[in-house]
Amino acid sequence: MKKLLHIIATPRGDESRTLKVSGAFLESFRSSQPGWVVEDLDLPKENLPSLTAKRVDGKYALLSGKDLYGDLKES
Incomplete structure (x- = not known):
């Protein structure tokens, strides 16, 4: 069975024109x-971790093949 993932990223709900389209x-x-x-x-309804500079640094370190060090491991 094939799946289509519809990602809702707007917190505006029924007020969102994009969501209507x-x-x-x-x-x-x-x-x-x-x-x-x-x-x-529905991303606004999910319990997502907050985006911080350390988390972004950690993401890019992993994407470039580097090991996480120090406090980046915790993020």
């Missing part, structure tokens, strides 16, 4: 693609 698309997609499952990921 994506909702119309997904309604059409669901009816025309019955073999697909659409999964919503």
